[in-house]
Amino acid sequence: MAPHSSAPHDPDAAPSARAESQRERILDAAQRCFIARGFHAATVSDIATEAGISQGLMYRYFDNKRAMILALIERQLQSDQQSMRRNPLSADIVENLLAIHQLWTRGESIAGVDAAIASVALYAEITAEAQRDPVVADVLQRHDRLTTQTVCDWLRQHDLARGAAIDEAGLQRRTLLMRTVVEGLAMRAVRDPDIAPQTVRAMLAGAMAQVLND
Amino acid sequence: MAPHSSAPHDPDAAPSARAESQRERILDAAQRCFIARGFHAATVSDIATEAGISQGLMYRYFDNKRAMILALIERQLQSDQQSMRRNPLSADIVENLLAIHQLWTRGESIAGVDAAIASVALYAEITAEAQRDPVVADVLQRHDRLTTQTVCDWLRQHDLARGAAIDEAGLQRRTLLMRTVVEGLAMRAVRDPDIAPQTVRAMLAGAMAQVLND
Amino acid sequence: MAPHSSAPHDPDAAPSARAESQRERILDAAQRCFIARGFHAATVSDIATEAGISQGLMYRYFDNKRAMILALIERQLQSDQQSMRRNPLSADIVENLLAIHQLWTRGESIAGVDAAIASVALYAEITAEAQRDPVVADVLQRHDRLTTQTVCDWLRQHDLARGAAIDEAGLQRRTLLMRTVVEGLAMRAVRDPDIAPQTVRAMLAGAMAQVLND
Amino acid sequence: MAPHSSAPHDPDAAPSARAESQRERILDAAQRCFIARGFHAATVSDIATEAGISQGLMYRYFDNKRAMILALIERQLQSDQQSMRRNPLSADIVENLLAIHQLWTRGESIAGVDAAIASVALYAEITAEAQRDPVVADVLQRHDRLTTQTVCDWLRQHDLARGAAIDEAGLQRRTLLMRTVVEGLAMRAVRDPDIAPQTVRAMLAGAMAQVLND
DNA sequence: AATGAATGAGCCTTCATTCAT
DNA sequence: GATGAATGAAGGCTCATTCAT
Structure with missing residues (x-):
């Protein structure tokens, strides 16, 4: 026409x-x-x-408000994935997470920073929605697996680089730990914004040691 | 009247x-x-x-709906604390968390189980609300510190029992790790409900080793 | 409760x-x-x-606006039926219809008069709706058959009273004529309100002669 | 421009x-x-x-939607008139109406057929609108009189052709009967689409006998 | 204490109409 | 002439809250 x-x-x-x-x-x-x-x-x-x-x-x-929500969730997940992909594992991972923790703590929305979780409030709300809306749950799970794969590949590269033997079960365990700690820390940042940075750094150092070197 | x-x-x-x-x-x-x-x-x-x-x-x-929400949040936090207090650290902590993870995974509301997070959806929504409503944020932080103290005391007792030296900084680090892992795992349970249980167990074993034995 | x-x-x-x-x-x-x-x-x-x-x-x-429309249609149809039932065939049928025609002509809604069609506008709108909404069509047809039966019974009684032989096909034909003329006249009343009353009377006299005496 | x-x-x-x-x-x-x-x-x-x-x-x-409606009504009325004018009275009038009744019954819009009422839904809606909108009422009445004149002229020609005496009052009566039956039958077709065709034919035969031969 | 009828503000959505291109 | 993006005024409907009983 x-x-x-x-x-x-x-x-x-x-x-x-x-x-x-x-x-x-x-x-x-x-x-x-x-x-x-x-x-x-x-x-x-x-x-x-x-x-x-x-x-x-x-x-x-x-089409309607729900479509906006779904589109936003989809976009958020894609952006999260890209952040993860752009942001390779490094020795600075502890310091990076520490910096991001500070931003979470202030409740600021993070733009231009390669954070897997740009806004804790949005992350939490999407998670809550996933437990009510099966469509959201599906989208979430699909993206989640891609992200898990990305992290897992990171670690595999890391192991190859340091000459370690490749252990698939171990990779999965360390991937899960990595993601669990990041997401748990986001929640902690909101629920008690006044934790001492040195405590966070020490915790991250210990956890990341397991992620990177086990 | x-x-x-x-x-x-x-x-x-x-x-x-x-x-x-x-x-x-x-x-x-x-x-x-x-x-x-x-x-x-x-x-x-x-x-x-x-x-x-x-x-x-x-x-x-x-008085109104908001008062209900606030009262519920308050009650939820108190109940979480009591769960924590009733549920001492044990050798079974990994298996306990694993069982709770299964419940989170199914989206079921947990009653009668001493879980710090009875419903992930509610936990997530409260967290999101905390970033918007300063009153909620205050209540949340106040309770959070009490809970942190409870966990910290657990660990101190645990260390005393095994004859380890008391290191306050270490206690705070391990407390933070403990809470971070639990809350992170709750989010993981919702966002990808199909993680293999053995992966979860292995991850928890590693993390709890740091919490209990470092 | x-x-x-x-x-x-x-x-x-x-x-x-x-x-x-x-x-x-x-x-x-x-x-x-x-x-x-x-x-x-x-x-x-x-x-x-x-x-x-x-x-x-x-x-x-x-429940919603549509439910109001449906309820009104249902009520209207029931009231129409009761009117028909209360208003037996009589020698005055021509004069009765003539009087009702005058009311239709003025666009007034008829209350307290035993008219099968209380408001031509409503009657027309319900008819139009029936051609679009299958639910309305169903309700309409169900009531229509009851009304047809009522008219048919009238005529049968009339025939018995005057000692005429009962001819089922003829009864149906005369019933259809009766209803067609009434409804057609309602439309005429709206589309040209200025027809001369004597013309209407003459037309009705001829048609009702067929209805009552054939 | x-x-x-x-x-x-x-x-x-x-x-x-x-x-x-x-x-x-x-x-x-x-x-x-x-x-x-x-x-x-x-x-x-x-x-x-x-x-x-x-x-x-x-x-x-x-100019706006209302103008479309008015233009459509105007066009519809003109087309109805032309149909009437093109479609002279004939011995087949009963069968013609019977065929059109079938189309009405199916709720189909009638194109290419010389039916005075192309769509019962539209006819009904226009009629309803006439009782609300004086402009529509005026247009409708003006056209209605032309159509009445057309039908009346038919019948006059018919009478002349069969050598009957011309009776103006009778012509008007028979014109009104003709139109009333046609429009009433259209409504009947929608409100009870399952009338037996032989009943319709018998009713039409009787009514048209009065229209054509009285 | 308890009910549930009643209100009214406000939400999501549609749609006739206008306007820049 | 022609498009379709854009607007804004309702419209149907929901729901937190109040009130008479």
């Missing part, structure tokens, strides 16, 4: 660059609102205002 | 036993609803039905 | 007298609004205002 | 052939949508899609 442009409401067509950037603007706004108020308390009106567009227009880009 | 009992709406009077048990019933119902649907999606009507009372009556026990 | 009263929102309980009278008030208001503006143009807010209650309260008595 | 053609948005200019054909396309689409969903439930977007043009463009041909 209109050969030179494909509207966002035409599901068969690839979205135009403008449409894509609008979606991103909306998702950015949604992210801020969801972090600030939560998935259910944030209103479509909030998001529209934050995005600087009218409420009605949002429905050209998303 | 009610000559034979001090009504719960009289703030100056000590709540009667009956009033106290009503509050408990309501909070029990609220807990089930909040776990199933979340703080904001659960309606007052849901909770009233679940508690088997009328909507209007709830407002004799709680 | 409450043994002495059954709330309208409890689907298992028989509605209380109060609830029933509220439903009637709402349906009365809905009828006025639907006649004045149509099923789809009339708003729930219109109806609430007309009924003198709040919007929210309507949803204690009807 | 458009030097080579008189644009439809210029009210002083005669509409170009192109503009006229666009209007027809839009009205065709509108008719399909209105039949399927009703005046108020059909959206401008529906109609635009059905017509294969953009929403914005429709506003170059019609």
Whole structure:
């Protein structure tokens, strides 16, 4: 019908660059609102205002509020994965996590930092949602396995580099420990923001020793 | 107005036993609803039905919905603490956590089990709320420190029992590790419910070794 | 739970007298609004205002707007049937229809008159809805057959009274003619309200002669 | 602005052939949508899609949705009249009506058939609208009288052809009967689609005998 | 103490209409 | 002429809260 442009409401067509950037603007706004108020308390009106567009227009880009939530979750998971992939294991891992812990502690949303968890509030809310919404649970699990694979590959490379024998069961154990400690630390940062940094550093040093050298 | 009992709406009077048990019933119902649907999606009507009372009556026990949420959070934190206090460190700690991990994995609400986290969804939602609501954050932090103290005392007792030297910095590090691993594992259980149990056991064995024996 | 009263929102309980009278008030208001503006143009807010209650309260008595429409249609059909049943065939049938035609012509809603069609606008709108909504179509057809039976029985009694032989095919033909003329006349009354009464009377006389005496 | 053609948005200019054909396309689409969903439930977007043009463009041909409805009603009435004029009274009138009744019964829109009522749903909705909107009522009545005149002329010709004396009052009576039966039958077709065809034929035979031979 | 009817604010969503291109 | 992005005003509906009984 209109050969030179494909509207966002035409599901068969690839979205135009403008449409894509609008979606991103909306998702950015949604992210801020969801972090600030939560998935259910944030209103479509909030998001529209934050995005600087009218409420009605949002429905050209998303079928409904739930679709916004799902799209945001999907985007968040993909961004998390990319962060993990870009951020190789290093000797500085303890110091890196320590720095990120400080940001979590301040409740700031982390942009430009390669953190697997950009906002603890969003991470927690997505997790809660996964226990209620099977669609969210599925998306989450699919991404989770990719991330686990990424971490596992890291460790395998690390072992090869240091000439250690490859032990698959051990790799999985250490991957799980790595992820558990990171995510647990995020929760700790919110629930008691005043832990002494040296305690965190010592804990991380011990745990990362197991991750990297066992 | 009610000559034979001090009504719960009289703030100056000590709540009667009956009033106290009503509050408990309501909070029990609220807990089930909040776990199933979340703080904001659960309606007052849901909770009233679940508690088997009328909507209007709830407002004799709680000023409003927010007060219910706060009371539930408070109660949850106290119950978590009691679990921790009742559940001393033992050689079975790995197997205990493994069993709880299975329950988390199934998304079941844990009753009668001495788990620090009765429902991961509720735990996550409370954490998210803490990053938005300073009142929640304060309550959370106050309880958190008590719990940290409880765990720390455990470990001190454990060290005394095995004749180890007492190292305060080490105790704090191991306490943090303990809590981080438990809370991280709860999140892992939701985000990827299909991790192999032997992997979890191996990870826990390694981490708990550091907690108990370092 | 409450043994002495059954709330309208409890689907298992028989509605209380109060609830029933509220439903009637709402349906009365809905009828006025639907006649004045149509099923789809009339708003729930219109109806609430007309009924003198709040919007929210309507949803204690009807699940949604569609349920109101369906309930009104059902009530209308039942009332039509009762009119037919109360209003036996008589020598005055021509004059009766003539009088009703005058009311139709003025677009007035007919109350207290035993007219099969109380409001032509409502009758037309229900008919239109039947061609779109299978549920409405079903309800309509079910009632229609009862009404047809009622008219058919009238005519049979009439024939017996005048000593005529009973001819089933003929009864059905005359029943159909009777109903067709009545409903057709209703439409005529709206589409050209200025037909001369003597023309209507003459037409009815001829048609009713066939209905009553063939 | 458009030097080579008189644009439809210029009210002083005669509409170009192109503009006229666009209007027809839009009205065709509108008719399909209105039949399927009703005046108020059909959206401008529906109609635009059905017509294969953009929403914005429709506003170059019609001021607003109401203007579309009015134009469609006007066109419908004209087309009905032409059908009546093209379709002279004949011995087959009973069989013709019987065939049309079948189409009404199936809820199909009748195209290419010389039926006075192309769609019962549309006919009913227009009738309902006439009782609300004086503009519609006026247009309807004006057309109605022309149609009545057309039918009346038919019958006069018929009488002349068979050598009967011309009786003006009788002509009006028979015209009214004719129209009443046709429109009443349309309603019957929707409200009880399962009437036996032989019953319809017998009823029509009797009524048309009065129309043609009295 | 207890009920549940009643309210009204506000939410998600739709849609007629406008406007920049 | 033509598009479709954008707007804003409702509309249907929900729900926390209040109140008469």
